[in-house]
Amino acid sequence: MIEIAPIIAVLLPLFGAFLIPIISMVSKRFHVERACSWFAVVILVTTLAVVAAMGAAVWGSGVMVYKLGGWSPPWGIVLAVDGLNLLIALIVAGVSSLVAIYSLVYMRQDTRIDLYSVLLLLVTAGAMGSTLTGDIFNLYVFFEIMSIGSYALVALLVAFRRKWDSVEAGIKYMIIGSLGTSLILLGIALLYGMIGSLTIADLAQKLGQVAASDVLVPLALLITGFGIKIAMIPLHAWAPDAYQAAPSSISALLAGATTTAGLYAMIRVVYMMFGAFGVGTMFAVFGLVTMVVGALMALTQRDLKRLLAYSGISQMGYILFGIGLGTALGVQGGLFHLLNNAIFKALLFMCAGAILYRVGTTNLNELGGLGKNMPITAGLFVIGALAISGVPPLNGFASKWTIYIAGIEAGKAIFSLIAIIMSVLTLAYFLKAINSIFLGQRPKRLQNIKEAPLTMLFPMMLLAVLCIVLGVLPSLGINLVAPAQGALMNQSSYINAVLGGI
């Protein structure tokens, strides 16, 4: 039964998405409220359970391979799950189930919640598919499903609430994003022309025999394409607008799930397929630039969601830096930070959503003194902010510390020093945000603001508990990340498992 788990994890949200219109019609007939939202929650939690069930098999016995239609690679399409994409799939499924629970209340006032649920499930299906597949073109297709879903989700509020900046952000995201995915397609086309195969494992094996100068163009195209998705610095223009204009639940999903899937695609293609550990230094430099520019831009923001967007870009820099070092410790720190980033970034965007839900604005100038009205949200926001700034004993500290040490061990002590300074800057702008939202003078019109509803607080509390648990017991997180790191550093087991017996 467990052999079909990979395909089930993709098909559940995909078919769930197409069932929602029917459920919407039926529930309207029988006047059942919020049936679509609940259905989305059930589907996503089941997906998470399926992914978790794969965990035992993958961690125990290595790579799980599912052949679609029984066609063996390199002719057929395979789904191949090793430690690396299992970790990513866990993050994606976990974040999207929490987002679905959060949206139960957050999107309640909108009448066409069924459209929202369809898109939410489609984005999850795309992210799961591009994570679990072992075929590069299949990865592209699922990546497009995920991207198109997220363009529509970013622009969705224009249809719900006539929020005009969201359609503008949606267009911007869509133009830049589709340019990126076109470049990915061109890269895949060049690879196919060169090698004549689309299975990642097969490509990885055969690319080793091709001269390095020949693979440079497709490699650059793929890095640029995936770099747009994860908002690496010269390619980040869409991110602040999109994160600000999207519903906060979707900002959490974009920050926690789709960028994670994008980063996974980047790692898988660059490191496993091209075996290009040589470009690691470039990643480390890009990561450094990303973290510096992101942190500096975040300092000047006057809107909480824009601030969180820039800080998310900055955190992506840490991950790129850690993974770019290419040492065991660096990769471990980078992947651990990837996990932690999904946790606290989703938590912070959900807090911003809670404030937006109760107050109606996230402009820092108009907020103040909310700590008395929303003590739980305030506490959760502080936990998230301290975790993201790398304050012990929270999870951000454990992963950032690993990255610093890895940087020093790799002989790049200067880089580590800059990373530490950026961490202090992160703390600075988050203290500024905490100060102007929860402390200080409370404007008169904010007197009667109530605490956010419990359904919204529940996923936030869960994430905050994870922040603390992974911070107090970092070995737990390291154990979770170790199989992923092992899979990334040693790709021959993946290749053998996929191409085995040929």
Add this chain to the structure above:
Amino acid sequence: MSLNYVVAMLLIALGLYCLLLKRNLIKMVIGLGVMTDGIHLFLISLGYREGGIAAIVTGGMLQDNAAASFASAAVDPIPQALVLTSIVINICIVALALSMAIWVYHHYGTLDPSEIRRLRE
């Protein structure tokens, strides 16, 4: 045959130019479409073979010698499948982009991205 590649690269370059430098949302969407079509032409040219036959096996083709000659004459069917998939994806993108452009035009009365930014502030 090499003409295909030249045209494909021209289409990609033109589309990219149109996407990045035009100040009209509709033209940008057209540019995106042209660029993707260039990539499609490139992909389909990869699998094309001068005087090739369709990669469809019919009765009698798989007898001893016929199989080898079939394999040497048939065009590569995979790029065609890829292009078909990609065309469908492209339709989704163009439809979504145009519907967003309609929203923008209804509200702002213009399709110029910089004009829209100015109107908002």
